[in-house]
Amino acid sequence: MFQIRIHGRGGQGVVTGAEMLSIAAFEQGRHAQAFPSFGSERTGAPVVAFCRIAEREIRLREPVMAPDALIIQDPTLLHQVDVFQGLKPEGYVLINSARSFDELGVGEFVQRFRRERLVNVPAGEIAKAHLGRPLPNAALLGGFAAISGLITLEAVGKAIRDKFTGKVAEANIAAAAEAYDYVRKEMRELAHAQAD
Numbered sequence: 580m581f582q583i584r585i586h587g588r589g590g591q592g593v594v595t596g597a598e599m600l601s602i603a604a605f606e607q608g609r610h611a612q613a614f615p616s617f618g619s620e621r622t623g624a625p626v627v628a629f630c631r632i633a634e635r636e637i638r639l640r641e642p643v644m645a646p647d648a649l650i651i652q653d654p655t656l657l658h659q660v661d662v663f664q665g666l667k668p669e670g671y672v673l674i675n676s677a678r679s680f681d682e683l684g685v686g687e688f689v690q691r692f693r694r695e696r697l698v699n700v701p702a703g704e705i706a707k708a709h710l711g712r713p714l715p716n717a718a719l720l721g722g723f724a725a726i727s728g729l730i731t732l733e734a735v736g737k738a739i740r741d742k743f744t745g746k747v748a749e750a751n752i753a754a755a756a757e758a759y760d761y762v763r764k765e766m767r768e769l770a771h772a773q774a775d
Contacts, residue, residue, distance in 0.1 A: 587652030721755030
């Protein structure tokens, strides 16, 4: 079973992102579940959502305490909440930011993990270019497909169309595709740098 924890703030589509991720997994014939964990349900308050993906039925219902992957929709949470808590040593991290890990103040921490599994992507900026609003969830799903290989970009597109219609769906799909390409490029550059 692969477990994902998504951190963001109210109004950023954290719960919708988890739901779309589970739909994408379901599109590929897997079992999946998504559910939120709310503190105060106000715009801007920290929100956590969870997604589990497995080859057989999932019976667990508790929050994800030891994630295989983290998706951090709002980098301001890096110093407010222990977003990395429980992350497995082989875990994946995707942060919505154009800034480096050092610039975000987590450079020392991320050295304990596999560098090729840690990527920042300016998902909010990508979303704003396509949607007119910096809602990063769909773009981050495209990035997650690229970094993890767990779901395909095509499945992400189907999941987006399951949640949205018309121009909103197409703009989100375009944002997901751009983030996917961005993360793939970052990963190639990391692999090249490590080979040198």
